[in-house]
Amino acid sequence: MSWLTNFVRPKIQSAKKIETPDNLWDKCPSCKQMVFHRDLQSNLFVCPACQYHWRIGFKLRLEKLFDQGQYQRKSLPKFEADPLKFRDQKKYADRLKEYQTKSGENDALVVAEGTVGGHRLVVAIFNFSFMGGSMGIAVGEGLLAAADAAVASKAALLAIPASGGARMQEGILSLMQMPRSVIAVEKVKNAGLPYLVLLTDPTTGGVSASFAMLGDITMAEPGSIIGFAGARVIEETIREKLPEGFQRAEYLQEHGMVDLVVHRHEIPKTVAKILSHLNPVRTTE
Amino acid sequence: MPIFLDFEKPIAELEEKIAELQQLSGNNGVSIADEVRKLQLKAEKMLKQTYGKLTAWQKTQVARHPERPHLKDYCKILFPDLLPLAGDRYFGEDQAIIGGIATFHERSVMIIGHEKGSDTSSRMRHNFGMALPEGYRKARRLMEMADRFGLPIITLVDTPGAYPGVEAEARGQAEAIAKSIETCLRLRVPIISVVIGEGGSGGAIALASANKVFMLENAIYSVISPEGCASILWRSANYSKEAAEALKLTADDLLQLRVIDGIIPEPLGGAHRQPEQTIQSVGQMLQKTLDELYTKSLSNYQEHRQKKFLAIGHGF
Ligand SMILES: [Zn+2]
Numbered sequence: 316m317s318w319l320t321n322f323v324r325p326k327i328q329s330a331k332k333i334e335t336p337d338n339l340w341d342k343c344p345s346c347k348q349m350v351f352h353r354d355l356q357s358n359l360f361v362c363p364a365c366q367y368h369w370r371i372g373f374k375l376r377l378e379k380l381f382d383q384g385q386y387q388r389k390s391l392p393k394f395e396a397d398p399l400k401f402r403d404q405k406k407y408a409d410r411l412k413e414y415q416t417k418s419g420e421n422d423a424l425v426v427a428e429g430t431v432g433g434h435r436l437v438v439a440i441f442n443f444s445f446m447g448g449s450m451g452i453a454v455g456e457g458l459l460a461a462a463d464a465a466v467a468s469k470a471a472l473l474a475i476p477a478s479g480g481a482r483m484q485e486g487i488l489s490l491m492q493m494p495r496s497v498i499a500v501e502k503v504k505n506a507g508l509p510y511l512v513l514l515t516d517p518t519t520g521g522v523s524a525s526f527a528m529l530g531d532i533t534m535a536e537p538g539s540i541i542g543f544a545g546a547r548v549i550e551e552t553i554r555e556k557l558p559e560g561f562q563r564a565e566y567l568q569e570h571g572m573v574d575l576v577v578h579r580h581e582i583p584k585t586v587a588k589i590l591s592h593l594n595p596v597r598t599t600e
Numbered sequence: 601m602p603i604f605l606d607f608e609k610p611i612a613e614l615e616e617k618i619a620e621l622q623q624l625s626g627n628n629g630v631s632i633a634d635e636v637r638k639l640q641l642k643a644e645k646m647l648k649q650t651y652g653k654l655t656a657w658q659k660t661q662v663a664r665h666p667e668r669p670h671l672k673d674y675c676k677i678l679f680p681d682l683l684p685l686a687g688d689r690y691f692g693e694d695q696a697i698i699g700g701i702a703t704f705h706e707r708s709v710m711i712i713g714h715e716k717g718s719d720t721s722s723r724m725r726h727n728f729g730m731a732l733p734e735g736y737r738k739a740r741r742l743m744e745m746a747d748r749f750g751l752p753i754i755t756l757v758d759t760p761g762a763y764p765g766v767e768a769e770a771r772g773q774a775e776a777i778a779k780s781i782e783t784c785l786r787l788r789v790p791i792i793s794v795v796i797g798e799g800g801s802g803g804a805i806a807l808a809s810a811n812k813v814f815m816l817e818n819a820i821y822s823v824i825s826p827e828g829c830a831s832i833l834w835r836s837a838n839y840s841k842e843a844a845e846a847l848k849l850t851a852d853d854l855l856q857l858r859v860i861d862g863i864i865p866e867p868l869g870g871a872h873r874q875p876e877q878t879i880q881s882v883g884q885m886l887q888k889t890l891d892e893l894y895t896k897s898l899s900n901y902q903e904h905r906q907k908k909f910l911a912i913g914h915g916f
Contacts, residue, residue: 394913394914395913398857398913399846399847399848399857401846401847402846403833403834403842403843403846404833404834452913455913456913459910481801481823481824483823483824483829483832483833483847484833485823486822486823486846486847486848486849486857487821487822487823487847487848487849487853487854487857487859488857488859488912488913489823490801490802490804490805490822490823491805491859491909491912491913493778493781493802493805494781494784494785494805494809494909495909495910495912495913497778497781497782497785497809498785498906498909498910500782501782501785501786501906520802521801521802521823523774523778524762524773524774524775524777524778524781524802524806525777525778525781526778527774527778528772528774528775528778528779529778529779529782541774542769542773542774543762543764543768543769543773543774543777543802544762544764544765544768544769544773545764548764548828549764549765549766549769552763552764552765553765553766557766558766561766561769562769566770570770570771570772571772572772572774572775
C-alpha cells in the first residue's frame, strides 16, 4: 500500500487558491485521494496511490525522455494556416491566432532531437493543449519534417500522439494528412530506421488511423484512451453502455494492437532498450 | 415511385401533373399533348435551375440519394465478368467493401469499393457501406494481390465512414485503416479512385490514396459529416447546412483545393435520374485515365503517388 493511503485528507477544495503553488492539492480522478501538488510534480503526474497517469505537457515529456534533459528543437516550416477560410461560430483564423498567442507555439506538433540512452532519436510530439492536438496541414508538415530529420541523422523516429484526430477546420486538407503522415513513416522505414510510437491519452480519429498505428513497436501509457471512433459516437450508434476499460491502453494490448503498456517512469529506459536492439548506430555524445 | 428530395418538391409536383395528363391523353388527343410538352419543358427548366446551383448541403442529399447508382450497379455495366473475392483471411468477410478481378477494356483489373445496398435487406448485409476492420483488410489483401500480378486497381468510394462499433474497435479499426492507406501508397501498380457518392472520412481515404482521384459532380468528400461537424463546432446538428458549406466538401471545392484530379459530370437532375448514363461517364473517365497512366511511360507509380500527396496543401 502506498504511503498516501493513510494520509489525512486536508479540508481544502482544489479550486481554492492557496498562497504558493507548492501548497496546492490535487484530487486524483481515479482513486479520489488528495495528492500534494509538489509530490505529484516530482512523480511526473502519476498518482502515488493508484498510478493514475495525468495528462502532461510536451515540455515535461521531452525533458524527462532525453538524456540529461537535453534536446534540440527543430524549427518547422510555416504553411497557409486557413486554406478553407473556415468559420463556425468563430473564425478559424482567429481561433488559431488565440492558441498561438496563448501557447507561444505555432501549432500542435513539436519536433525535437537528442539522445536517449546514448542513441540518437528524433521525437515528433503532440501538444494536446493546442486545439486538442488536432492534425491539420502544419502537423502533417511537422511529421514529414521529423521524418526527414530522422533520415538525415540516421536516427530512429518516435511519434508521441496526443490528439482528438483530424482538424475539422481544415476540412479535406486535414483528411489528406492521413496519407501524408503515412508517407512520413515510409521515409523512415525505407531508410532502415526504427519507427516507434508512444500512444498517450488520447489518441483517436484520423491520428490513430494513420501514422500512430504503424509503429515497428507501439507503446502506450497506462489508461490512455486509444481508438478510432469516439466513445459517444459508438454509444449513440449501438445504444448500449460500452464495456469496462473500453479503448484503454490495456484493452488495446489485450486485443493485440499495442506491444507494451509502459508506466511513465519507465519510458526513457524502455525506449533506450528498444533502440539498443534496433538502432545499430550509437553516438558517443 | 421515384424518391424526391425536399428541395425537389416543386419539380416532383410538376412531374406528377405531367404523369396524370399523360394518362388522360388517350381520350383527348392534341390539346393535352401540347400541354404535356409545355410542362415537360418547364420541369426541365426547373431541374436545370435547381441543379445548376445546388448548395453543399443539397449536394450532400443528392450524394446520399437512395436511388443513386451504387457499386453493384457499376459492376453490372462496367465489369460484367467480375469475379468477386471474399474474406480478409483473418476474421471474416465484410460485405461493406466488395472486390474482385474483372476485365475492363481488354485489361485485367482489380475492382474494390464500398457497397451501401439498395433495399432493407441488402443495406443490412452491406452495413450501409460502413466497413469493419475485415473490410479494409480484405481491400488490402486484394491490393497486394493486384500488385503481385501487375493489375491496375480501380476503387469506387461510397461510404458514410468506417463503422463505429465495439467489435470494430476491438478488432483494430484504426490499424486496419492505417494499413490500408499504407498499402495504397506502397503499390507498384497504378490505382485510380472515384468518389461516386459519399467520401466519408477515414473510411474513404483508406481506399483513395490513389494516383488519380475523381469525383462525380454531386459526390461529397469530407473529413467529417456535416452533421458530425455541426454537433461539435456548433453544438447542434441543426447547423448541418452551415457545416456543409464551411467544410468545402463538394467536387468543385476539392478540385479548387487541388485534392482531386477531375470532376465527372452527372446527367441533369443527378446520377439517380440517369444511372446508366452516369455509370458510362465514369467508365469513360476510368478508361481514359488508365490509358494515360500507362502511356505516359510512368514507370514509378509509387513515386508518382507520393509526390502527388506531398504536394497537397501547398501553394495556396
Ligand atoms: Zn489515484
